[in-house]
Amino acid sequence: MIVQTLSETKAPVTEQPIFELIEVEQVFEVPKPGRSLFSRETVGLRALDGVRLNIRKGTSLAVVGESGSGKSTLLRVLLGLDRPTGGRALYRSKPILEGRATGVEFARDVAMVYQDARGSLDPRMTIGALIAEPLRHFKIVPRQDEAARVSQLLDRVGLPADAADRYPSGLSGGQVRRVAIARALASEPSVLVADEAVSGLDVSTQAQLLILLRSLQRDMGLTLIFITHDLGVASFLCEEIAIMYLGRIVETGPTDAVLDAPSHPYSAALRAAAPQFFEPLSEPLSGEIPSPLNLPAGCRFSTRCPKVQDNCRLKDPQLGKLGPRRAVACLHPLEQQ
Amino acid sequence: MNDTALYHVLSIKDLTVFRGAAKILDRVTLALAQGETLALVGESGAGKSTIATAIMRLLENARVTGSATLAGEGDLLTLSERKMVKLRGRRLAMIFQDAGTALNPSYTVGRQLSTTLQRIHGLSKSDARKQAIDLFTSVGINDPEGRMSAFPHQLSGGMQQRVMVAIALAGSPDLLLADEPTSALDVTIQAQIVRLILKLTRERGASCVFVLHDLALASQACDRIAVLYAGQVVESGPARDVLERHRHPYTKQLKSCVLEIGAKDLVAPEGTVPSHDQMPNGCRFCTRCPRAVARCADETPPLVPARPTATGPLDHHIACWNPE
Ligand SMILES: Nc1ncnc2c1ncn2[C@@H]1O[C@H](COP(=O)(O)OP(=O)(O)OP(=O)(O)O)[C@@H](O)[C@H]1O
Ligand SMILES: Nc1ncnc2c1ncn2[C@@H]1O[C@H](COP(=O)(O)OP(=O)(O)OP(=O)(O)O)[C@@H](O)[C@H]1O
Ligand code: SF4
Ligand code: SF4
Ligand SMILES: [Mg+2]
Ligand SMILES: [Mg+2]
Numbered sequence: 001m002i003v004q005t006l007s008e009t010k011a012p013v014t015e016q017p018i019f020e021l022i023e024v025e026q027v028f029e030v031p032k033p034g035r036s037l038f039s040r041e042t043v044g045l046r047a048l049d050g051v052r053l054n055i056r057k058g059t060s061l062a063v064v065g066e067s068g069s070g071k072s073t074l075l076r077v078l079l080g081l082d083r084p085t086g087g088r089a090l091y092r093s094k095p096i097l098e099g100r101a102t103g104v105e106f107a108r109d110v111a112m113v114y115q116d117a118r119g120s121l122d123p124r125m126t127i128g129a130l131i132a133e134p135l136r137h138f139k140i141v142p143r144q145d146e147a148a149r150v151s152q153l154l155d156r157v158g159l160p161a162d163a164a165d166r167y168p169s170g171l172s173g174g175q176v177r178r179v180a181i182a183r184a185l186a187s188e189p190s191v192l193v194a195d196e197a198v199s200g201l202d203v204s205t206q207a208q209l210l211i212l213l214r215s216l217q218r219d220m221g222l223t224l225i226f227i228t229h230d231l232g233v234a235s236f237l238c239e240e241i242a243i244m245y246l247g248r249i250v251e252t253g254p255t256d257a258v259l260d261a262p263s264h265p266y267s268a269a270l271r272a273a274a275p276q277f278f279e280p281l282s283e284p285l286s287g288e289i290p291s292p293l294n295l296p297a298g299c300r301f302s303t304r305c306p307k308v309q310d311n312c313r314l315k316d317p318q319l320g321k322l323g324p325r326r327a328v329a330c331l332h333p334l335e336q337q
Numbered sequence: 338m339n340d341t342a343l344y345h346v347l348s349i350k351d352l353t354v355f356r357g358a359a360k361i362l363d364r365v366t367l368a369l370a371q372g373e374t375l376a377l378v379g380e381s382g383a384g385k386s387t388i389a390t391a392i393m394r395l396l397e398n399a400r401v402t403g404s405a406t407l408a409g410e411g412d413l414l415t416l417s418e419r420k421m422v423k424l425r426g427r428r429l430a431m432i433f434q435d436a437g438t439a440l441n442p443s444y445t446v447g448r449q450l451s452t453t454l455q456r457i458h459g460l461s462k463s464d465a466r467k468q469a470i471d472l473f474t475s476v477g478i479n480d481p482e483g484r485m486s487a488f489p490h491q492l493s494g495g496m497q498q499r500v501m502v503a504i505a506l507a508g509s510p511d512l513l514l515a516d517e518p519t520s521a522l523d524v525t526i527q528a529q530i531v532r533l534i535l536k537l538t539r540e541r542g543a544s545c546v547f548v549l550h551d552l553a554l555a556s557q558a559c560d561r562i563a564v565l566y567a568g569q570v571v572e573s574g575p576a577r578d579v580l581e582r583h584r585h586p587y588t589k590q591l592k593s594c595v596l597e598i599g600a601k602d603l604v605a606p607e608g609t610v611p612s613h614d615q616m617p618n619g620c621r622f623c624t625r626c627p628r629a630v631a632r633c634a635d636e637t638p639p640l641v642p643a644r645p646t647a648t649g650p651l652d653h654h655i656a657c658w659n660p661e
Contacts, residue, residue, distance in 0.1 A: 028491075031483075031487075064523065065523060066523050066526065067494065067498075068495055068496050069523075072493065072494070116438075118438060159609070160612040163612075172381050172386070173517075196520075196521065199520045203594035207596075207604070229523045229527070232595075232597055235596075235599055236596050269525055270523065271598075273523075273525040273528045275527075275553035275556075275557055276557070277552075278577070280557065281531060281532050284529040289479045291479045293480060293483060
């Protein structure tokens with residue numbers, strides 16, 4: 001039923017990207033390190049720096065990368081929650097903030113599952129009320145059908161119907177995650193943006209949710225933007241991948257192609273670190289993790305890159321095309337077999 | 338059992354936790370040898386965090402029976418609160434699952450770590466600050482001095498997690514309970530943090546209980562694995578036995594849901610865990626088990642050696658009437 005209403009909003013896949021980020025920059029003013037207690041001195045932290053990204057309608061994109069590389073910040077820009085300090089962020093060719101300001105449509109159409117699922121749910125509301133809230137706010141179903149829709153959504157994410165009467169504090173971490181997904185799906189969005197939506201889940205629950213998300217994406221044309229640290233999840237769920245390092249997208253392309261033969265040395269390191277049964281834990285990258293307050297000169301990965309060469313410390317590589325569907329930000333991309 | 342228990346840092350016996358009428362944990366029995374790492378895996382809601390929190394004696398609104406014996410201290414479940422306050426942070430420490438909510442939003446992370454150091458080691462303010470910066474460095478926080486004055490919301494999820502690791506390691510505990518310490522981290526940092534936790538705990542012969550969802554990571558990091566389903570231990574033993582020679586149908590299901598890179602096929606298991614008011618009296622997996630037999634619904638299978646030679650409490654055990 002939810003399935004059918006979603007399919008009505010399905011549009012043909014066009015080449016016009018649904019989201020377009022052009023040289024997006026997000027600088028946070030943070031206290032200057034070592035400043036005295038009463039000083040108000042600040043420095044700029046470049047959480048996003050020269051981010052270029054096109055997201056096609058109906059696609060599924062995995063955003064992976066180092067913790068602190070700016071993935072959540074990127075999502076906040078996509079959602080219009082924060083105004084980027086530089087560059088342009090477009091939704092259907094219009095500035096995202098404009099779209100967000102001109103009514104409820106954007107908020108209904110682009111739904112979000114937050115990284116901190118528990119923190120995103122009001123602890124004083126029951127699960128049923130939490131899920132009914134978007135139903136009511138966006139007038140999705142008449143009042144008398146609300147309860148039925150709530151239990152349908154609970155069922156969809158694999159929660160028992162009696163969960164509706166409970167409070168978030170009475171649920172496990174994984175159960176809370178499912179509530180957040182149910183709530184996001186309630187408004188029947190066409191874009192679902194999810195920050196680590198399955199990361200705290202056991203593999204069997206995860207499998208159920210991944211299959212659900214994949215069918216929503218494939219059959220109903222849902223555009224999926226999915227932050228994950230699990231490369232297995234990325235490759236199962238997402239056609240495309242964007243790999244971030246210290247505020248920049250350093251590689252994009254079809255997920256399998258990128259994971260089979262990464263061309264950015266950081267992507268290769270990420271691929272090598274993915275857990276594998278009974279293998280020794282992977283060796284960490286050597287070198288200091290640079291501070292985002294003080295980016296290294298030249299390539300931002302040069303302090304840890306196993307392939308670093310002299311010119312890497314002089315020139316900051318931008319994300320540039322590498323074949324028809326791939327792009328990389330590296331002066332010496334790895335050989336493609 | 339009693340004399341072997343001496344060599345066990347932690348020995349949990351029949352740990353049962355009720356919340357109201359709901360039996361959240363049902364006679365959980367586990368042992369942990371000194372210097373060993375144990376992974377708790379299983380369905381979300383299975384009670385993994387409840388086990389860790391019960392050991393820390395931080396469970397609220399719950400009735401707890403059974404025992405959890407920490408070598409040299411006795412049963413943690415019956416020690417006085419005064420004694421527990423002394424043990425927490427020093428002999429026992431926990432890294433909580435929700436770093437975002439475990440950190441206090443109104444204090445800087447530097448202050449939170451420093452006060453912990455002051456409390457545990459009785460350090461002066463300036464010494465605590467120095468040691469805090471060292472700890473931040475050792476858990477891989479870049480710009481540790483600058484980050485001392487950051488509030489939790491100014492840090493990425495991964496960075497918050499590292500702060501939690503630093504706080505937990507502040508008192509050099511003998512037993513570290515790490516509840517999904519890395520599920521918010523990218524795989525390179527995850528490997529680094531897990532290596533770090535193992536290094537810091539092994540150096541001092543400490544033991545570690547990890548709650549993990551990634552079975553591959555569990556195989557890399559842990560000596561033994563215990564699989565939980567709906568509050569019951571269904572299979573436990575050395576990592577290879579549990580992951581490669583498992584005999585419990587739920588373990589098999591769990592293993593079949595692991596996504597390796599490039600995998601496009603995934604069969605999701607049917608159904609969900611029954612809610613507590615509909616929990617079967619017998620094997621709690623029986624509503625979803627492909628191998629269920631008549632007695633499964635009414636009689637709880639005991640945790641027994643998985644083969645005749647597996648007699649020690651650390652060996653391979655299963656709880657199933659009709660194992661694979
Ligand atoms: N409100 C803020 N004020 C100051 N700095 C911030 C703020 N939000 C994020 N940052 C900083 O911006 C950088 C990017 O953070 P972000 O949360 O986007 O990372 P992330 O890639 O989502 O990391 P994780 O995988 O750990 O969640 C980090 O260095 C973080 O400390
Ligand atoms: N404060 C609480 N009040 C009532 N029930 C609770 C509370 N906390 C947890 N529970 C219930 O106890 C059971 C075990 O929860 P627990 O958090 O230990 O699971 P878990 O195995 O850690 O799950 P996850 O992998 O999702 O973190 C769940 O059924 C949960 O709903
Ligand atoms: S530009 Fe140089 S330092 Fe940067 S990733 Fe490429 S090879 Fe490494
Ligand atoms: S005891 Fe019965 S229901 Fe439970 S796992 Fe074994 S066969 Fe399945
Ligand atoms: Mg994040
Ligand atoms: Mg938990």
